[in-house]
Amino acid sequence: xxxxxxxxxxxxxxxxxxxxxxxxxxxxxxxxxxxxxxxxxxxxxxxxxxxxxxxxxxxxxxxxxxxxxxxxxxxxxxxxxxxxxxxxxxxxxxxxxxxxxxxxxxxxxxxxxxxxxxxxxxxxxxxxxxxxxxxxxxxxxxxxxxxxxxxxxxxxxxxxxxxxxxxxxxxxxxxxxxxxxxxxxxxxxxxxxxxxxxxxxxxxxxxxxxxxxxxxxxxxxxxxxxxxxxxxxxxxxxxxxxxxxxxxxxxxxxxxxxxxxxxxxxxxxxxxxxxxxxxxxxxxxxxxxxxxxxxxxxxxxxxxxxxxxxxxxxxxxxxxxxxxxxxx
Amino acid sequence: xxxxxxxxxxxxxxxxxxxxxxxxxxxxxxxxxxxxxxxxxxxxxxxxxxxxxxxxxxxxxxxxxxxxxxxxxxxxxxxxxxxxxxxxxxxxxxxxxxxxxxxxxxxxxxxxxxxxxxxxxxxxxxxxxxxxxxxxxxxxxxxxxxxxxxxxxxxxxxxxxxxxxxxxxxxxxxxxxxxxxxxxxxxxxxxxxxxxxxxxxxxxxxxxxxxxxxxxxxx
Numbered sequence: 030x031x032x033x034x035x036x037x038x039x040x041x042x043x044x045x046x047x048x049x050x051x052x053x054x055x056x057x058x059x060x061x062x063x064x065x066x067x068x069x070x071x072x073x074x075x076x077x078x079x080x081x082x083x084x085x086x087x088x089x090x091x092x093x094x095x096x097x098x099x100x101x102x103x104x105x106x107x108x109x110x111x112x113x114x115x116x117x118x119x120x121x122x123x124x125x126x127x128x129x130x131x132x133x134x135x136x137x138x139x140x141x142x143x144x145x146x147x148x149x150x151x152x153x154x155x156x157x158x159x160x161x162x163x164x165x166x167x168x169x170x171x172x173x174x175x176x177x178x179x180x181x182x183x184x185x186x187x188x189x190x191x192x193x194x195x196x197x198x199x200x201x202x203x204x205x206x207x208x209x210x211x212x213x214x215x216x217x218x219x220x221x222x223x224x225x226x227x228x229x230x231x232x233x234x235x236x237x238x239x240x241x242x243x244x245x246x247x248x249x250x251x252x253x254x255x256x257x258x259x260x261x262x263x264x265x266x267x268x269x270x271x272x273x274x275x276x277x278x279x280x281x282x283x284x285x286x287x288x289x290x291x292x293x294x295x296x297x298x299x300x301x302x303x304x305x306x307x308x309x310x311x312x313x314x315x316x317x318x319x320x321x322x323x324x325x326x327x328x329x330x331x332x333x334x335x336x337x338x339x340x341x342x343x344x345x346x347x348x349x350x351x352x353x354x355x356x357x
Numbered sequence: 358x359x360x361x362x363x364x365x366x367x368x369x370x371x372x373x374x375x376x377x378x379x380x381x382x383x384x385x386x387x388x389x390x391x392x393x394x395x396x397x398x399x400x401x402x403x404x405x406x407x408x409x410x411x412x413x414x415x416x417x418x419x420x421x422x423x424x425x426x427x428x429x430x431x432x433x434x435x436x437x438x439x440x441x442x443x444x445x446x447x448x449x450x451x452x453x454x455x456x457x458x459x460x461x462x463x464x465x466x467x468x469x470x471x472x473x474x475x476x477x478x479x480x481x482x483x484x485x486x487x488x489x490x491x492x493x494x495x496x497x498x499x500x501x502x503x504x505x506x507x508x509x510x511x512x513x514x515x516x517x518x519x520x521x522x523x524x525x526x527x528x529x530x531x532x533x534x535x536x537x538x539x540x541x542x543x544x545x546x547x548x549x550x551x552x553x554x555x556x557x558x559x560x561x562x563x564x565x566x567x568x569x570x571x572x573x574x575x576x
Binding site for chain 1 (some may be wrong): 406408428429431432433435436438440446448450451452455458459460462463464468507511
């Protein structure tokens, strides 16, 4: 036996024998995955993840549109208040209106003052009262639309007090109650929207956990061999999570792209069907979304990719640690 | 390096397949492990490559009591052990080259670093021409040689082989035995489980005999 080992050409130190054929050593190539992609993920799972991302996009679109609509409405509401003058016995309505206009014009932060004349006021009331009732003979309240400089708004509580104490029958309507109700409704819708997104994310995590467990079972022999040649649990986890990472990224992008397309498409339909300035934001109107809002959609594939990276790792580590696959 | 003290092993609630096994192997030694089929040779090897824990007794490997070894330390010890399985345990979806290179990959080495080394080894075991072939198309002998190459590629401190020459012709069997002997000469502790008396006659090394779960020493 002595002398049959010597350092060979490659310096590997393997025994050299006269009878062994010599091989032209070729160039190395990229190593194939130790656990094949097909044995871990499949098209059905990819489709399910893409569908989840699509649904998340739709839910997110709802959240963004509601947020945007509330923002625009709040701006509209904050930009205008109204003064209502009730008819008071022994008081001249026109005089009351002129006094109110005087107070308003003298207030800093009031940008415009517009008195609705009697005909306009009757026109506003008619839809509520209906035809056939003669309003000309009735005392009706009058309105003053007051534009507010939103950058330097007046102290509305002080203004209200001055109007109410100085002018008989005058009240200032700041729409705060309406604003509060709107905010409450919007908050509820946002909770529902974010809840839906969270549930979709949770479903994706559960789905990937089950898929990871199935992958471990299907590759039990491979995992055992890997352990026996000295692989650490985190090395095995990496082999599996890499496949899920790729699936999450691809399916996430595909689902999000589909979600954005559908959101934009519904938005186009919505714009045609709904008229009116601020109110169109309540419909699916993507033109109402800012560029920043559109970029938020990119969080969906980012989140699903993260879930696809982290969930399999935790699952594999937990299975290998608790089940002790190779020391049964 | 290896020490067994009153080791017993049973599967589930069945009878003991190993009973009061006591032996010690020095680092750099060469031993055959022999005995009739079903004597417990494979079970003993499974204990040695840390695939199982004994039902009772104490096993010390590389100075560690394996019965109390933390799970995260197992990989570290296994990297010091090369195993040739009786059923080869090659991964069907990897080529012969990639199967042989698996321990190096697991160890974090890059293909550009181990490529030449693996090819030299494949060349030596006569599988260079089959480097890109996959296990399902390899013959029994080729699979066995690939399994041996995988076991020795990382130059382990301890080499365990379960019937490593069972599927090869006598001339290749002798070459493989020479490989084991050479690895042993460079310091690897070798344990070969076999019931082939011809193979055992080729080397003048001690043998441990297992019979009905009890161990005795020959030579």
